[in-house]
Amino acid sequence: MTSLFRTGLPAYAMVVGLLFLAGLPVLAVWADNIFLIDLYLRLMILAIAAVSLNLILGYGGMVSFGHAAYLVVGAYAVGIPAYYGIYNGFLQFAIAILASAAIALVTGAIALRTKGVYFIMITMAFAQMVFFTFVSIEEYGGDDGLVIDTRSEFGGLLDINDNFTLYYFVLASLILTLGLVHRIVHSRFGMVISGSKGNDRRMQAIGFPTYRYRLASYVISGAICGYAGALLGNFTNFITPEMGDWVRSGELIFMVVLGGAGSLFGPVLGTAMFVLLEEYLSRITQYWHFPFGAMLILVVIFTRGGINGMFRWLGGRIGLGARS
Amino acid sequence: MSGAFLEVRNLYKNYGGIAATDHVDLDVRESELHAIIGPNGAGKTTLISQLSGEVPPDGGRIRFAGRDITSTPAYRRSLLGLARSFQITSLMLDMTVLENVSLAVQAHAGHSFRFWKAARSESELVEPAMEALRSVGLGERAHDVARAMSHGEHRQLEIAMALATRPTLLLLDEPMAGMGVEESQRMVEILRNLKGEKTMLLIEHDMDAVFTLADRISVLVYGRVIATGTPEEIRNDEAVRQAYLGDEVA
Ligand SMILES: Nc1ncnc2c1ncn2[C@@H]1O[C@H](COP(=O)(O)OP(=O)(O)OP(=O)(O)O)[C@@H](O)[C@H]1O
Ligand SMILES: [Mg+2]
Numbered sequence: 001m002t003s004l005f006r007t008g009l010p011a012y013a014m015v016v017g018l019l020f021l022a023g024l025p026v027l028a029v030w031a032d033n034i035f036l037i038d039l040y041l042r043l044m045i046l047a048i049a050a051v052s053l054n055l056i057l058g059y060g061g062m063v064s065f066g067h068a069a070y071l072v073v074g075a076y077a078v079g080i081p082a083y084y085g086i087y088n089g090f091l092q093f094a095i096a097i098l099a100s101a102a103i104a105l106v107t108g109a110i111a112l113r114t115k116g117v118y119f120i121m122i123t124m125a126f127a128q129m130v131f132f133t134f135v136s137i138e139e140y141g142g143d144d145g146l147v148i149d150t151r152s153e154f155g156g157l158l159d160i161n162d163n164f165t166l167y168y169f170v171l172a173s174l175i176l177t178l179g180l181v182h183r184i185v186h187s188r189f190g191m192v193i194s195g196s197k198g199n200d201r202r203m204q205a206i207g208f209p210t211y212r213y214r215l216a217s218y219v220i221s222g223a224i225c226g227y228a229g230a231l232l233g234n235f236t237n238f239i240t241p242e243m244g245d246w247v248r249s250g251e252l253i254f255m256v257v258l259g260g261a262g263s264l265f266g267p268v269l270g271t272a273m274f275v276l277l278e279e280y281l282s283r284i285t286q287y288w289h290f291p292f293g294a295m296l297i298l299v300v301i302f303t304r305g306g307i308n309g310m311f312r313w314l315g316g317r318i319g320l321g322a323r324s
Numbered sequence: 325m326s327g328a329f330l331e332v333r334n335l336y337k338n339y340g341g342i343a344a345t346d347h348v349d350l351d352v353r354e355s356e357l358h359a360i361i362g363p364n365g366a367g368k369t370t371l372i373s374q375l376s377g378e379v380p381p382d383g384g385r386i387r388f389a390g391r392d393i394t395s396t397p398a399y400r401r402s403l404l405g406l407a408r409s410f411q412i413t414s415l416m417l418d419m420t421v422l423e424n425v426s427l428a429v430q431a432h433a434g435h436s437f438r439f440w441k442a443a444r445s446e447s448e449l450v451e452p453a454m455e456a457l458r459s460v461g462l463g464e465r466a467h468d469v470a471r472a473m474s475h476g477e478h479r480q481l482e483i484a485m486a487l488a489t490r491p492t493l494l495l496l497d498e499p500m501a502g503m504g505v506e507e508s509q510r511m512v513e514i515l516r517n518l519k520g521e522k523t524m525l526l527i528e529h530d531m532d533a534v535f536t537l538a539d540r541i542s543v544l545v546y547g548r549v550i551a552t553g554t555p556e557e558i559r560n561d562e563a564v565r566q567a568y569l570g571d572e573v574a
Contacts, residue, residue, distance in 0.1 A: 188430055188438040188446075195427045198416030205376060205414075206489055207402035207431030216437065 009315025010308045014265040017272070021171055025164050037163055038235075043275040044170045045231045048177050050255040050267035052224035057253065058262035059185050060217050061197030062112070065120045066127025067252050070100045070222050072134060072244030074229020079146045079239050089152030089160075093230050100226025101219050103130070108218035112211060124246055134241035145240030152234055160234060170231055174268070177224060182264055184220070193217050258296055260308025269307040273299070328387075329354040329523050330375070330493060335384035337370055337547075344370040345381065346547035352493070357515070357524045359534045362544035368527045369411055371544070372495050375525070376408040377401045388493065403432065407491035409482040411498045411527070415470045421481055422466040425453035428488035456488040460514055476507035483514060494524045500533060512537065535559070543567070 021040060028036040049071055056062040077096035081087070107126040111119055135143045151161050160166040184190050195203045196210040203210045233239050242248075251274070259270020277295060281288035303310040328351035337345035344367040352358045360368055373379035375386060377398035386394045393401055416424050426449045430436060433448065443449060457463050460480040465473060470481065479499055486494055499515070500508045512533050518524065519537065528534050534541065535555045542552040543564050551561045558564055 183442075184439050186442045186444065187440055188436040188443045188449075190439075191423070191427055191430065191443045192436045195416050195419065195423075198418055199414060201378070202410075202414045202416065202485075203427070203431075204398045205378070205402060205408055205410075206428040206485060207399050208427075208436070209397070209399045213436060 068248035069127035070225035071229035075233030078233035096230035104222025260306030266308035359538035405492035
């Protein structure tokens with residue numbers, strides 16, 4: 001736990017942020033603005049996806065341009081069983097995780113044989129294959145998508161048809177995901193992933209079969225993102241293949257980089273800034289894309305290590321600096 | 325089966341029509357320090373890279389500790405006890421000095437599919453790593469980021485990482501390249517301390533270092549071994565003098 005606070009200000013900011021998230025439903029009811037819950041639900045679900053992407057992108061140096069595909073797979077793992085009247089949440093989430101892991105295993109096994117731009121292109125191509133697969137299946141609505149009339153059921157343990165319950169379920173999922181990724185990146189496994197990002201050739205020379213570790217991290221990342229997809233399917237009630245479009249994958253990358261790739265909380269901060277800016281700017285003006293893009297680019301250019309890096313720098317100035 | 329620790333037979337590597345390794349035969353005996361000298365571009369690094377498994381040879385065999393390793397991947401050769409250092413420093417620059425060496429220890433401490441325990445607090449990894457660092461005089465720098473160190477210290481870290489894998493054979497590619505006089509002397513000291521304990525194949529341009537440290541020397545010119553012998557024999561070898569040494573050691 002103490003090691004969590006080693007990063008100084010970003011960790012404190014995150015604690016404040018999580019407390020804010022925990023109190024938000026109360027705030028929303030008090031302000032008579034139930035819409036806030038929907039906004040932050042989406043934010044948190046995308047944050048889980050961004051955290052999963054960060055595991056391979058930030059820590060492992062693998063720029064997957066196809067991560068949104070796992071969101072779609074996860075969403076359809078809820079939608080397709082629901083289409084046949086199967087609402088068992090344990091089953092749906094298990095399918096979401098296992099199907100995503102399986103796809104990550106197969107596509108990763110091929111993509112990880114390549115590097116740099118080729119890796120980016122191949123992950124993108126695989127994601128487009130997933131996208132067009134769902135588009136082509138008429139039975140599940142093709143590109144019109146699929147309505148999920150009933151959310152996942154957890155045998156009376158938890159009723160996520162209630163938006164408040166879903167909200168706290170997602171918040172708990174986000175915290176658990178952060179905890180999981182924190183453990184993984186500091187473990188032996190995580191050290192191999194980071195080392196391989198730093199210098200793969202040297203890692204092999206000192207005795208690591210790096211390929212299999214990188215592949216394993218790719219599978220873990222895909223599985224977590226599939227889980228986020230199952231949450232997203234439940235949240236939106238209406239799923240389309242478009243959720244896995246390459247533009248969405250690009251947005252996930254942007255959230256990670258914006259927040260600070262390779263830092264634990266960065267992706268959450270990046271997702272928050274992305275989602276909130278998009279939301280409020282688009283309300284002010286219909287020409288919001290330009291200021292939106294400009295603001296994001298400024299953050300990326302003028303902060304080293306994204307928002308997380310900015311907090312670290314600030315923390316150093318006010319005596320909440322990083323310790324090593 | 326003759327008993328050289330490392331046996332290279334008829335090794336061949338072609339780069340775009342140029343034989344970088346030209347039918348090389350080489351025997352490195354157990355616990356000797358065997359130096360390879362040769363002019364720039366003679367194929368010394370290419371030879372080491374084939375021995376370490378990074379570059380596949382076009383022909384020939386390599387045997388190490390009685391086992392044919394010609395097509396064994398690099399990581400497995402490391403696990404068999406073969407370690408190399410790089411002529412051009414090759415480190416994980418964004419990690420700390422200690423993390424670099426800890427990883428080398430970790431690679432040889434069973435599989436790394438361990439997802440939970442914090443690796444930095446595992447004394448099983450940190451202690452051997454610190455020991456390797458102290459043995460090359462980098463104990464004080466353990467917690468610095470590798471990028472922040474001097475060139476000479478990077479060279480020392482290269483050696484520490486190789487040592488941390490507990491190798492039986494060390495392949496050292498110009499460990500003193502780009503070092504100042506004082507740093508070179510320290511490196512010679514480090515190698516002298518390892519002598520007898522580890523088998524070493526040393527590539528080095530610093531002739532003083534080579535002739536004081538080596539038990540035997542092989543001379544590589546245009547990818548070919550033109551002579552092998554004791555420092556004394558090499559010094560007096562006519563072909564070597566003509567092809568390479570010139571008046572330098574006369
Ligand atoms: N990857 C490569 N592709 C093409 N040619 C190469 C490659 N690596 C080495 N060569 C060529 O092979 C020959 C031997 O190179 P090598 O680096 O092994 O020499 P060296 O003896 O280590 O030289 P130096 O003393 O400068 O380090 C050179 O002619 C070089 O240009
Ligand atoms: Mg060389």
